[in-house]
Amino acid sequence: AQSVTQLGSHVSVSEGALVLLRCNYSSSVPPYLFWYVQYPNQGLQLLLKYTSAATLVKGINGFEAEFKKSETSFHLTKPSAHMSDAAEYFCAVSEVDSSYKLIFGSGTRLLVRP
Amino acid sequence: DAGITQSPRHKVTETGTPVTLRCHQTENHRYMYWYRQDPGHGLRLIHYSYGVKDTDKGEVSDGYSVSRSKTEDFLLTLESATSSQTSVYFCAISEGSEAFFGQGTRLTVV
Numbered sequence: 316a317q318s319v320t321q322l323g324s325h326v327s328v329s330e331g332a333l334v335l336l337r338c339n340y341s342s343s344v345p346p347y348l349f350w351y352v353q354y355p356n357q358g359l360q361l362l363l364k365y366t367s368a369a370t371l372v373k374g375i376n377g378f379e380a381e382f383k384k385s386e387t388s389f390h391l392t393k394p395s396a397h398m399s400d401a402a403e404y405f406c407a408v409s410e411v412d413s414s415y416k417l418i419f420g421s422g423t424r425l426l427v428r429p
Numbered sequence: 430d431a432g433i434t435q436s437p438r439h440k441v442t443e444t445g446t447p448v449t450l451r452c453h454q455t456e457n458h459r460y461m462y463w464y465r466q467d468p469g470h471g472l473r474l475i476h477y478s479y480g481v482k483d484t485d486k487g488e489v490s491d492g493y494s495v496s497r498s499k500t501e502d503f504l505l506t507l508e509s510a511t512s513s514q515t516s517v518y519f520c521a522i523s524e525g526s527e528a529f530f531g532q533g534t535r536l537t538v539v
Contacts, residue, residue, distance in 0.1 A: 358530040415523050419471035
């Protein structure tokens with residue numbers, strides 16, 4: 316079964332600093348990969364997705380992620396953090412079967428210091 | 430926003446009582462999913478559906494059942510609620526390359 320590992324349950328950065336949230340997956344076949352963001356008391360919103368096209372994926376709100384097959388990684392970055400980026404971020408992988416089930420990492424809460 | 434409505438949004442129930450959560454979509458998507466969200470675990474799949482009357486178990490299906498009699502509705506039932514089922518429940522819909530999530534139902538079992 317596939318699994319997703321997110322390093323760091325909490326990440327704290329200063330406003331304007333680089334944001335780096337780490338995600339590694341276990342799969343011998345490149346899957347679909349996703350980053351979702353969750354604001355307090357809300358559902359999940361898709362930030363970006365990788366579906367075997369370009370390895371550098373750009374998403375909403377200035378976020379991007381790079382698919383690295385050799386490292387089985389899909390880390391999320393943003394050059395300059397904004398206070399509004401404070402939220403919980405989830406990396407997910409889609410099963411490589413016909414169900415399109417998502418397997419989620421445990422999440423990383425991003426704190427942005429003024 | 431994708432047309433997904435979860436009801437109720439909040440519920441408090443007693444141990445041993447049955448509970449049904451409803452997910453309604455207006456997007457005509459084939460796939461529907463129920464996840465639960467717990468601190469430190471992310472979201473875990475309970476059950477999913479790939480068509481009317483077609484459902485299958487997910488990672489944490491014990492104590493839960495589902496039904497899908499219409500494309501637009503996917504029901505999650507806790508036959509006899511336990512305190513371990515206190516959680517936030519999310520419904521999601523998909524046509525393959527992207528899943529859309531509802532706003533969640535916060536369930537407390539006392």
